[in-house]
Amino acid sequence: MTRIGYARVSSADQGLDIQTGKLKAEGCEIIRSEKVSGASRVGRTELATIIEFLRPGDEMVVTRLDRLGRDTRDVLNVIHDCEQRQASVMVLDPLVSTRGEMGHIVLTVLGMVAQMERRFIKERQREGIEQARAQGRYKGGKRRLDRDQIRQLSLGGLTNSAIAQQMGCSRMQVYRVLTKHDPIDL
Structure with a gap:
């Protein structure tokens, strides 16, 4: 049995040292880590690599359930994918494993709590922004692109691809600015 640690x-700007230290102390022979949102499985290549690598009897170890994801469906899908490979999932805090039936129930409930917590955080953030706007203290996020420069480059004859490459952004961002579908410009 191989114990594979996953840190996220x-x-x-956040550090992985605490998680990787706990995973090493737990005896994980391999530790994969990434710096990416847990809101969905999109872009989580290290997690996908671990699941693909799992062999029968292996165990994927995470420090907390929210490291697997913030959405109950995603967490349950990760666990299901591991079990399809005849591997198990262990969460260190609180200590729960899918090796037993009770572990499945506990992980399902914990996944639901993580999702609910994410919704509460978003709601508090939204309320805070609305309050700050009402008081005139919130001006919105910092613009990352110079929209006037994008428009000038387009008028100068550059293609959207060339503009995107020059500005260091995607073609879709250029397209949104040029077609006035940019949410900030609405």
């Missing part, structure tokens, strides 16, 4: 943080 949501943003690039």
